[in-house]
Amino acid sequence: MGTLRLFDAHNHLQEFAGRADFARMVDEARKVGVERMVVNGTRESDWPAVARLANEWPELVVPAFGLHPWHVASRTPGWLKTLEARLREFPHAAVGEIGLDRWVRDFDWDAQTAVFAEQWRLAVALNRPAQVHCLRAYGHLEQMLRDERKPERGWLLHNYGGPAEMVPAFAALGASFSFSGYFLTARKIADRTAAFTRVPGDRLLLETDAPDMAPPEEFSRFSCFPREGGGPANHPGNLAGVCEGLARVLGVSPEALAARTTANAARMFLGDAG
Numbered sequence: 001m002g003t004l005r006l007f008d009a010h011n012h013l014q015e016f017a018g019r020a021d022f023a024r025m026v027d028e029a030r031k032v033g034v035e036r037m038v039v040n041g042t043r044e045s046d047w048p049a050v051a052r053l054a055n056e057w058p059e060l061v062v063p064a065f066g067l068h069p070w071h072v073a074s075r076t077p078g079w080l081k082t083l084e085a086r087l088r089e090f091p092h093a094a095v096g097e098i099g100l101d102r103w104v105r106d107f108d109w110d111a112q113t114a115v116f117a118e119q120w121r122l123a124v125a126l127n128r129p130a131q132v133h134c135l136r137a138y139g140h141l142e143q144m145l146r147d148e149r150k151p152e153r154g155w156l157l158h159n160y161g162g163p164a165e166m167v168p169a170f171a172a173l174g175a176s177f178s179f180s181g182y183f184l185t186a187r188k189i190a191d192r193t194a195a196f197t198r199v200p201g202d203r204l205l206l207e208t209d210a211p212d213m214a215p216p217e218e219f220s221r222f223s224c225f226p227r228e229g230g231g232p233a234n235h236p237g238n239l240a241g242v243c244e245g246l247a248r249v250l251g252v253s254p255e256a257l258a259a260r261t262t263a264n265a266a267r268m269f270l271g272d273a274g
């Protein structure tokens with residue numbers, strides 16, 4: 001097998017920053033073919049770490065800045081201004097991770113939808129792609145976005161766990177869809193195959209969501225330190241396994257899937273033509 005050329009459409013590399021084995025981990029990911037990754041901030045307090053990584057690894061890291069629905073309550077009065085400043089500081093940064101989540105405990109729906117809409121409109125205004133998290137709110141998301149302008153470079157439904165039947169509707173709204181290693185687990189694979197076979201070829205991306213969403217053992221090339229909740233953290237180099245797993249399901253070669261998903265990600269996040 002040749003070397004894969006991979007683009008991780010969504011991870012949180014900043015959560016590994018400061019670890020003694022950080023540089024080795026990045027090196028391992030690059031050795032298995034990860035050429036680029038979108039590193040997503042989730043709240044004001046982790047945006048500086050994302051910015052630092054983007055400056056330190058400019059050829060690898062595409063930064064994304066956003067307020068995740070789980071962290072809406074942590075925002076300061078100046079959060080939106082700070083976000084806009086971060087996006088202007090990095091002209092190639094995406095907006096993310098933003099989204100809607102009716103699964104998390106004690107969510108404040110009004111605050112979530114307002115914060116999501118403000119960030120979405122900022123993405124449109126600054127012509128940036130958006131990274132969208134959605135849990136148990138797919139109908140709401142679809143309805144909301146029908147009436148909104150869309151980012152010209154598109155937007156990503158990361159770790160798409162929604163219904164297969166909604167893929168065409170989201171695609172019509174300009175969405176792309178990324179597949180994570182967690183979807184290769186026995187619990188998820190049949191259902192996610194049904195959804196991802198409906199994703200148009202030019203809208204399909206791969207992600208690790210590291211340190212979350214670890215693939216099953218069979219597709220894990222690397223494991224990291226144990227996490228508080230048990231189980232190892234997902235490693236950014238496991239993108240190679242995600243590619244191999246989805247390629248098997250779709251009946252294509254990993255090289256072809258890597259090339260296609262990398263081109264799709266480059267178009268959205270780097271503005272590359274073709």
Ligand SMILES: [Zn+2]
Nearest residue numbers: 010040097209
């Ligand atoms: Zn994420």
